[in-house]
Amino acid sequence: MPEVTRCWVCHRSVEEITAAVDAETAEEREIKKQMSQVAWTKSKFNESADLWRRTLPRDFKDMDFQFIAGNASQFNTVKTLAEVLDAKKLMVDWLADASMKLKKGGDEMKALQELSSLDKSDADMLLRMMDQFESKSRRTIQADARREGYVSGFDGLKLFEGLEFLIAQGLLYYDVRTQLLNFSLVRAVAKKPKKSLRLVAANGYPPVQLCSVCEALVVGLRAPERKMEPQVAAPEAVAPAPAIKHPKAAEKAPEKGAQPEAIAPEMVVAATAESEGVPASVAEIMNKLGPATKEVAKTRGLHEHRATEEWDEVVAQQAKEK
Numbered sequence: 001m002p003e004v005t006r007c008w009v010c011h012r013s014v015e016e017i018t019a020a021v022d023a024e025t026a027e028e029r030e031i032k033k034q035m036s037q038v039a040w041t042k043s044k045f046n047e048s049a050d051l052w053r054r055t056l057p058r059d060f061k062d063m064d065f066q067f068i069a070g071n072a073s074q075f076n077t078v079k080t081l082a083e084v085l086d087a088k089k090l091m092v093d094w095l096a097d098a099s100m101k102l103k104k105g106g107d108e109m110k111a112l113q114e115l116s117s118l119d120k121s122d123a124d125m126l127l128r129m130m131d132q133f134e135s136k137s138r139r140t141i142q143a144d145a146r147r148e149g150y151v152s153g154f155d156g157l158k159l160f161e162g163l164e165f166l167i168a169q170g171l172l173y174y175d176v177r178t179q180l181l182n183f184s185l186v187r188a189v190a191k192k193p194k195k196s197l198r199l200v201a202a203n204g205y206p207p208v209q210l211c212s213v214c215e216a217l218v219v220g221l222r223a224p225e226r227k228m229e230p231q232v233a234a235p236e237a238v239a240p241a242p243a244i245k246h247p248k249a250a251e252k253a254p255e256k257g258a259q260p261e262a263i264a265p266e267m268v269v270a271a272t273a274e275s276e277g278v279p280a281s282v283a284e285i286m287n288k289l290g291p292a293t294k295e296v297a298k299t300r301g302l303h304e305h306r307a308t309e310e311w312d313e314v315v316a317q318q319a320k321e322k
Contacts, residue, residue: 061158
């Protein structure tokens with residue numbers, strides 16, 4: 001069995017990545033909510049259908065279904081009849097309109113909002129669902145449709161026969177609405193970023209497998225642009241610090257022939273009122289303080305202080321021993 005390809009950083013497969021970070025979007029949640037509502041309404045429709053079968057008066061069983069539907073005001077004493085005709089108007093008429101627009105295709109589908117976003121493959125699938133229904137019942141969904149070997153709509157059906165055909169179309173209506181929501185859910189999922197693994201070469205290193213998540217998180221996958229920085233002069237060599245000398249060494253007389261070291265004069269900088277950027281009031285105060293040397297006297301470091309103290313103790317100890 002071949003080894004599963006995994007990300008070089010997180011060591012996860014595509015399936016593990018999808019399970020870990022594939023969050024449901026608001027659009028997906030809304031579509032699934034609508035699918036639940038359709039499923040719940042379909043169950044209620046089944047309950048109503050059972051009630052219609054039991055409560056429609058048997059005295060009208062031999063009457064033509066379309067005649068009763070066209071003269072509903074004469075049968076207002078039949079309470080469930082109003083529900084049956086409402087269902088016909090809501091579901092059967094919508095199915096007939098959708099079937100006609102799907103068969104014509106093109107701009108005709110855009111006239112019905114639920115069909116406006118369908119591509120050809122989705123529209124063909126819905127048409128197959130309707131064709132299978134018509135083939136099973138040998139009746140067309142459209143009342144005025146002409147199809148060889150098929151009866152148009154409710155033509156020739158008695159009350160209870162027409163009721164069963166209406167119930168069957170009602171169930172088809174909910175199946176079509178569910179399929180439309182499935183198409184919408186597929187499109188919503190397709191909008192999300194794809195989780196994948198691919199070979200990525202970073203900064204000249206050999207390519208490695210990276211998942212789409214790590215590739216987005218890792219910094220420096222692309223080499224930064226090289227910018228020419230201004231040349232900075234190399235710092236002058238710093239002379240090594242002088243070694244600590246014996247505290248009394250300064251008191252010794254110089255050896256014969258040795259030339260005394262020349263002492264460089266101090267560079268004195270005086271602040272004047274004419275100095276650039278110096279206010280007159282500040283210059284006056286600085287003149288009262290006196291000139292400032294360019295170099296500030298160095299403070300004695302801790303190691304120098306301790307060395308002097310230790311030497312003083314040695315001298316004192318030698319004096320006692322004498």
